[in-house]
Amino acid sequence: MLPCLDEAAALPWVLARVPDGWRALVVDNGSTDGSPDIARSLGATVVTERRRGFGAACHAGLLASDADVVCFCDCDASLDPALLVPFVQDVSAGRVDLVLGRRRPQGWAAFPAHARAGNLALARMLRRRTGVRLHDLGPLRAARRVSLLGLDLTDRRSGYPLQMVVRAADAGWRIEERTVPYRRRTGKSKVTGTWRGTWQAVRDMRAVLAEPPRTPLPARGEAGPR
Incomplete structure (x- = not known):
């Protein structure tokens, strides 16, 4: 799934x-x-997807897909979709339930200071809330489609990626991250392009972290090729 808002150049x-x-x-x-x-x-x-919001776009793709294993990737040329191949292999083999890409910036311009700070704050809040030790909440990720639907994700804005991890952790999923190169995006960021945008996203995500634990469907139970 590639959520897209004015990404013609990328x-x-x-x-x-x-x-x-x-x-x-x-x-x-x-x-x-x-x-x-x-x-x-x-x-x-x-x-x-006419309803604006990163989560709205991601979830519309999830509902439209009929694949076993699904992937998410930004559509701004900051991340290479080919990096998802080992993610899918690990999920398909049952070694892990959710794989996320830990972004390694290719130069400071790829990941500005305000975006790094916001991401670090969220990772710390996530650790306190769930005990899951992640370094990044990046958009490059893979999991089984039916299992994701079982998480009953409701956020349709910038909290969607975080809610996915929180509810997966509450369900006892095996969550891992892999280091991936992160390029300077093509075009202007819709969320983290400014300090104001970054911290607005952080504030929005605090509501996700305040959710009580849930017990959604287990992550293991669907097999077959992607």
Whole structure:
């Protein structure tokens, strides 16, 4: 799943790196720069999600997919979709339930100070809330689709990625992270491009961390090829 809002300049690079045999599902969240047409011309399936919000776009893709193992990746050319291959292998083999990419910036401009600070604060809050020791809450991740649906994710804004980890931890999922290179994005960030945007996201996510523990469906129970 590739949530997309005005990413026309990045789409060719991103879609060219989707592994062979995988289905690229671009979820357009209100683009005005022709992103949907570009995605279709490059062979992607396009889903339209009119409700604005990162979580809304991600969840629309999850509902539209029919794959066993699903992946999430930003559509701004900061992350290479090909990096997801070992993630999917680990999930398919049953070695782990949720794999996240720990971003290793390729230069300071790739991960500005305010974004690093916000991410660190969230990782610490997550550790206090769940005991899960992660260094990053990055968008590159893989898990089984049916298991994700069982988490009953409700956040439709910037708290969606965090809510996924919190509810997975509450359900006893095996969660791991892998270090991945993180490039400077193409275009302007919609969330963490400024201190104000970053800390607004942090404030929004505190509501997710305040949720009481839940008992959703287990992560293991679906098998087969992605």
